[in-house]
Amino acid sequence: MATAEQIKALLKSHADRDDQRFYAIALQVAAQEARQGHHKLASEIKALVEKSQQAANVGPTAAKPIPLVQQPKGDLKGLLELTHSPVRSGELVLTREVRERLERVLLEQRQKDRLAQFGLFPRRKLLFTGPPGTGKTMSAAVLANELKLPLYTIVLDNLITRFMGETAAKLRLIFDHIKQTRAVYLFDEFDAIGTQRGVQNDVGEIRRVLNSFLLFVEQGTSESIIVAATNHPELLDKAIYRRFDDIIQFEKPGKDEIRQLIENRLALFNTDTLVWDRLTAAAEGLSSADVTRACEDAAKEAVLYHETRITTALIIKAIERRHMKKRN
Numbered sequence: 141m142a143t144a145e146q147i148k149a150l151l152k153s154h155a156d157r158d159d160q161r162f163y164a165i166a167l168q169v170a171a172q173e174a175r176q177g178h179h180k181l182a183s184e185i186k187a188l189v190e191k192s193q194q195a196a197n198v199g200p201t202a203a204k205p206i207p208l209v210q211q212p213k214g215d216l217k218g219l220l221e222l223t224h225s226p227v228r229s230g231e232l233v234l235t236r237e238v239r240e241r242l243e244r245v246l247l248e249q250r251q252k253d254r255l256a257q258f259g260l261f262p263r264r265k266l267l268f269t270g271p272p273g274t275g276k277t278m279s280a281a282v283l284a285n286e287l288k289l290p291l292y293t294i295v296l297d298n299l300i301t302r303f304m305g306e307t308a309a310k311l312r313l314i315f316d317h318i319k320q321t322r323a324v325y326l327f328d329e330f331d332a333i334g335t336q337r338g339v340q341n342d343v344g345e346i347r348r349v350l351n352s353f354l355l356f357v358e359q360g361t362s363e364s365i366i367v368a369a370t371n372h373p374e375l376l377d378k379a380i381y382r383r384f385d386d387i388i389q390f391e392k393p394g395k396d397e398i399r400q401l402i403e404n405r406l407a408l409f410n411t412d413t414l415v416w417d418r419l420t421a422a423a424e425g426l427s428s429a430d431v432t433r434a435c436e437d438a439a440k441e442a443v444l445y446h447e448t449r450i451t452t453a454l455i456i457k458a459i460e461r462r463h464m465k466k467r468n
């Protein structure tokens with residue numbers, strides 16, 4: 141059996157997100173069991189560690205650690221923002237289809253060298269569409285985290301307004317960076333530049349930015365991953381769609397996903413007595429972000445007034461507040 145010290149060390153490495161140490165301790169426990177003649181248990185632990193390392197890509201064949209990168213300086217300051225958000229894929233709650241699509245991107249990226257031997261390239265230009273708060277930004281962070289790459293967000297407001305007239309030149313700077321520094325690059329609220337070229341009130345400048353963007357994306361041969369995210373896919377110019385390697389449609393959570401979101405967010409509470417049918421019905425129509433926030437509200441109320449006991453009624457009250465907020 142693992143000693144209390146080993147369990148403490150496992151918990152500490154988990155809290156510190158130190159995967160290497162976590163696995164090293166688990167293997168120590170396996171070795172100890174083997175020494176005591178518990179060979180079956182030892183090989184089960186070892187197999188679990190290997191499987192988990194493969195999934196997390198932290199084993200001996202893992203990708204390189206995230207290089208030390210700094211916030212962009214000079215002309216790029218204000219256009220590109222280095223975002224630190226170590227989100228793990230386990231925190232994301234997605235439909236099976238969206239999860240599979242993201243895993244496919246990760247698989248191709250992790251095996252890019254093998255693909256290259258056959259003249260093939262991994263998916264790297266992705267369009268994420270879907271309502272606000274459904275996990276588009278979070279998924280870009282998960283891609284970066286899982287691939288041990290930095291995540292840069294392109295600040296479109298600054299690109300389009302501050303540099304009126306010189307946006308194409310600024311875009312070139314961004315794409316130079318994309319070429320030089322392998323990372324995940326998130327163009328959030330992409331519809332700001334991806335708007336249909338013919339629509340009313342179209343500003344000439346935006347059209348030029350869009351044309352430049354399409355050209356850079358088309359010509360780009362970098363190893364970086366470009367993620368464009370939008371809540372308004374219907375506004376996007378049709379020409380945009382074929383420039384992407386994959387278009388992933390995020391949805392509001394269904395009953396299964398709502399339950400998973402609640403369980404994840406309230407993992408520190410006893411949820412045995414919750415009435416799931418009532419909760420999932422009440423939360424229908426909310427985004428994943430709203431469900432998460434409602435859980436946080438309910439959790440705070442439980443901690444402050446009910447001594448860590450969380451009830452169905454408390455969560456439903458918080459969910460209804462979210463619905464009301466949306467209507468107002």
Ligand SMILES: Nc1ncnc2c1ncn2[C@@H]1O[C@H](COP(=O)(O)OP(=O)(O)OP(=O)(O)O)[C@@H](O)[C@H]1O
Pocket residue numbers: 231232233234270271272273274275276277278279328369370371390401428429430432
């Ligand atoms: N699919 C999800 N799984 C788990 N948590 C989620 C999910 N979607 C959203 N959340 C929660 O909501 C927060 C905001 O989500 P996120 O920024 O990823 O949404 P988005 O789709 O990018 O929204 P927007 O279009 O408004 O930028 C996350 O930080 C997380 O707490």
